[in-house]
Amino acid sequence: MAKxxxxxxxxxxxxxxxxxxxxxxxxxxxxxxxxxLDLARYMVDVGDAFLAANGDRPVTLQRFKDTVDGEQFFSKNPPKGAPDFIRSVDVVYPSGRSHPQLVIDEIAAAVWAVQMNTVVFHPWPSRAGNPDNPDELRIDLDPQPGTGFAEAVPVALELRRLLAEAGLDAFIKTSGNRGLHVFAPIEPTREFLDVRHAVIAAARELERRLPDQVTTAWWKEERGARIFADFNQANRDRTIAGAYSPRALANATVSCPIRWEELESADPNAFTIVTVPERLKATGDPWEGMHSGGSGTVDLLLEWWARDIEAGLGELPFPPDFPKMPGEPPRVQPSRARNSG
Structure with a gap:
């Protein structure tokens, strides 16, 4: 019997x-x-906007053996049997090892990824031709227990104002869940560690302005009911779901770009693989031209970083799978450190 x-x-x-x-x-x-098939057709329907946001970048694939409720894994090396038009690029991981990752140059490559059971696409913030230097500054606003999307909205608006002061033009999208992702195009002249420090500087300034609403605490026990400005998403080989990428959540939501004037009335649950194609047709892509209107630099943010260093604020923790980094504080949960002292 034919398949x-x-x-x-x-x-x-x-x-x-x-x-x-x-x-x-x-x-x-x-x-x-x-x-x-619904997922494959969705990728075709949003193809132009998806490609504009995620194309020409190393991409990690989040793949599922069955449903989104089942077993999953992340695929960094392009799966075997890729068509000859599928491109890859070598990228360097925090360990110093180098491996190829998929690059999506046309929407047929995304459909092929769906054929390989991909649901979520995680693009790097750098281009395939210059993978070591991000051309996007990204800040993930992650609501902690006791907060949600509504609490993230005023934080995002203040972050937009803050980034504008630093000379950056911010764009926003839903995470597809409860959070928000704020992006800003930057000149690809700084390495990942510099961009991480720029993100930390912005996050710390945001925390100073909204101390009851924002936290930069890496340890969950210290965050409280606030929005976590996740600086570690700015590290090499750390990615967030791409614009127009589906999410592996029960209601088939999409990480959807929105206009700033939509933010306060937006319902992230309304953006799904069923509704987003019609939204694009009706209102266009809010991120159209993101990288054609000029890019800023992280220079001023790095001045803020240097100011904070001089004031005694040092490096923040890195993800646990990273090698020990210069100036990094101990990777010990604060409560455990106190109990062992």
Missing amino acids: EEVHLTVSGPHGDREMRVSSPARVVWPGLGLTK
Whole structure:
């Protein structure tokens, strides 16, 4: 008996490609009955906007063996059997090792990734031609227990004002869950560690302005009911879901770019793989032209970083899988450190 499959015609820079989708009726979102074919068609429908945001970047794939409720894994090396038009680029990880990662140059590559059971796309903040120097500053506003999307909104608005003072033009998207992601195009002249320090400087300034609403505390026990400005997402090989990427959540939400004037009335649960294609058709892409309107620099933010260092504020903890970094504080949970003292 022949295996069930569907072929989608996907347009691209080199003409149409016929992309195979096997097991098209396999349910990916059980509560909604949305299938692998629904996901593949979504990628085609949002293709131009998805490619503008995530194309020409190293991408990590979040893949699922069955539904979004089941087993998952992250794929950094391009899966075996990739079509000959699929490109990859070597990137250096924090360990110093180098491996190839997928680069999406056309939407057919994203459809192929869906065929390989990808649900979430995690692009690097740097381009394939210059992977060591990010061209996007990214800040993840992560609501902690006791807070939610509503509490993240005023924080994002203040962050926009703060970044404008630093000479940066901020763009915003929903995380697809409770948080918000703030991006700013920057000149790709600084390495990841510099950009991390720029993000920490912005996060600390945000915390000073909104001390009851924002925290930069790495340890969860110290955050309280505040919005965590996650500076560690600015590290090498740390990524967040890309713009227009689906999320592996029960309601099939999308990490969706929005306009700043939409923010206070936005409902992140309303942006799904079902609704976002029609939204794009009706209102266009809020991130259109993000990288064509000029890029800022992190120079002023790095001046703030130097000011804070001089005032006695040092490096912050790195993720646990990173090598020990210069100036980093002990990677010991504060309560454990007190109990062992």
